[in-house]
Amino acid sequence: MKYLKQFSIIIAISFTAELIKYLVPLPIPASIYGLVLLFLLLCTGALREDSIKESAGFLVEIMPVMFIPAAVGLLGSWDAVRPILLPAVAMIVAVTIAVMAVTGRIAQRMIRSEEKRRG
Amino acid sequence: MDSFASDSAFFGVALTLGCYWIGAALKKRFRLAIFNPLLIAVALCIAFLLVFRIDYQSYNSGAKYLSYLLTPATVCLALPLYRQLEKLRKNLRAILCSLIAGALTSMGSVLLLSMLFGLSHQEYVTFLPKSITTAIGMGVSEELGGIVPLTVAAIIITGIFGNAAGDLVMKLFKITEPIAKGLAMGSASHAIGTARAMEWGELEGAMSSLSIVISGIITVAAASFFAMLY
Numbered sequence: 001m002k003y004l005k006q007f008s009i010i011i012a013i014s015f016t017a018e019l020i021k022y023l024v025p026l027p028i029p030a031s032i033y034g035l036v037l038l039f040l041l042l043c044t045g046a047l048r049e050d051s052i053k054e055s056a057g058f059l060v061e062i063m064p065v066m067f068i069p070a071a072v073g074l075l076g077s078w079d080a081v082r083p084i085l086l087p088a089v090a091m092i093v094a095v096t097i098a099v100m101a102v103t104g105r106i107a108q109r110m111i112r113s114e115e116k117r118r119g
Numbered sequence: 120m121d122s123f124a125s126d127s128a129f130f131g132v133a134l135t136l137g138c139y140w141i142g143a144a145l146k147k148r149f150r151l152a153i154f155n156p157l158l159i160a161v162a163l164c165i166a167f168l169l170v171f172r173i174d175y176q177s178y179n180s181g182a183k184y185l186s187y188l189l190t191p192a193t194v195c196l197a198l199p200l201y202r203q204l205e206k207l208r209k210n211l212r213a214i215l216c217s218l219i220a221g222a223l224t225s226m227g228s229v230l231l232l233s234m235l236f237g238l239s240h241q242e243y244v245t246f247l248p249k250s251i252t253t254a255i256g257m258g259v260s261e262e263l264g265g266i267v268p269l270t271v272a273a274i275i276i277t278g279i280f281g282n283a284a285g286d287l288v289m290k291l292f293k294i295t296e297p298i299a300k301g302l303a304m305g306s307a308s309h310a311i312g313t314a315r316a317m318e319w320g321e322l323e324g325a326m327s328s329l330s331i332v333i334s335g336i337i338t339v340a341a342a343s344f345f346a347m348l349y
Contacts (some may be wrong), residue, residue: 030254031194035194037194038197042198047220059188064156066186067279068164068187069131076267079267090236091233091249095224095277096308099224099225099306099307100289100294100307100308103224103307104303111213114193
């Protein structure tokens with residue numbers, strides 16, 4: 001019954017998250033509400049790590065393949081993309097690298113300087 | 120072939136998983152950043168559908184069950200985050216500062232490049248939320264009057280590019296701190312980048328998951344301001 005229980009809890013949280021999305025008029029998806037909800041349940045001790053651990057681990061591990069169907073679906077937007085293909089690709093490549101570098105460098109510098117201060 | 124594919128319940132999932140394994144095998148064999156399993160899987164699936172003249176709808180009638188799991192899987196990202204609660208508390212200032220800087224860099228550089236390329240206002244706001252998670256980005260694009268399907272395309276390509284290029288960018292900019300690597304992946308390439316961060320380690324994955332939420336919220340808050348600038 002372990003997996004049935006874990007799966008039921010995860011689906012119940014996902015469903016509750018959908019309800020929250022239905023009630024709150026913000027452009028925030030159910031998955032984000034669900035992530036925050038599960039995080040709060042774990043932090044408050046309402047839910048123990050053991051009651052979802054294995055099923056959550058399975059879902060997180062297979063997550064990369066869940067993006068493939070949507071990406072394959074981009075085939076259908078080819079006509080919309082083609083006119084601005086060059087600026088779009090340049091933009092995506094440049095912005096993604098810039099954001100990674102800025103976030104990563106700032107975080108690393110701040111973490112290290114705080115570690116040094118703490119000694 | 121198309122009629123079989125559209126009737127089959129497992130064709131889409133089997134093709135997707137098969138292509139992913141080919142990608143994983145190529146990566147293991149060649150150890151090059153370009154051999155990213157996700158990138159290869161997408162390319163192979165598209166090639167397969169084109170060669171055998173199979174409609175996307177036929178493929179997706181089975182493959183949609185993989186997408187279906189995306190919400191519960193994203194919910195479960197809370198677990199690694201909870202396990203790293205201590206690190207989160209201890210580095211809260213660095214985490215928030217770097218994510219704010221990252222979100223501003225994202226929108227600022229989209230602004231700069233839109234001016235440079237002479238894009239229209241509508242094209243500019245279409246790309247504005249491209250670094251954040253799909254559902255939030257769609258909402259932002261719609262609110263600002265962007266072209267929503269194009270925003271979705273930009274978000275997914277950003278994610279896959281980030282997933283594939285992450286290792287190289289970290290090396291290039293000498294980012295070695297696990298927390299910093301996770302934050303960089305999540306803020307630049309949302310959940311798809313997080314999938315890669317999760318393979319680096321639990322701390323990286325947890326920080327990347329956190330970035331999806333925080334960067335999404337910062338972008339929702341700041342996007343309408345950025346939309347007025349061009």
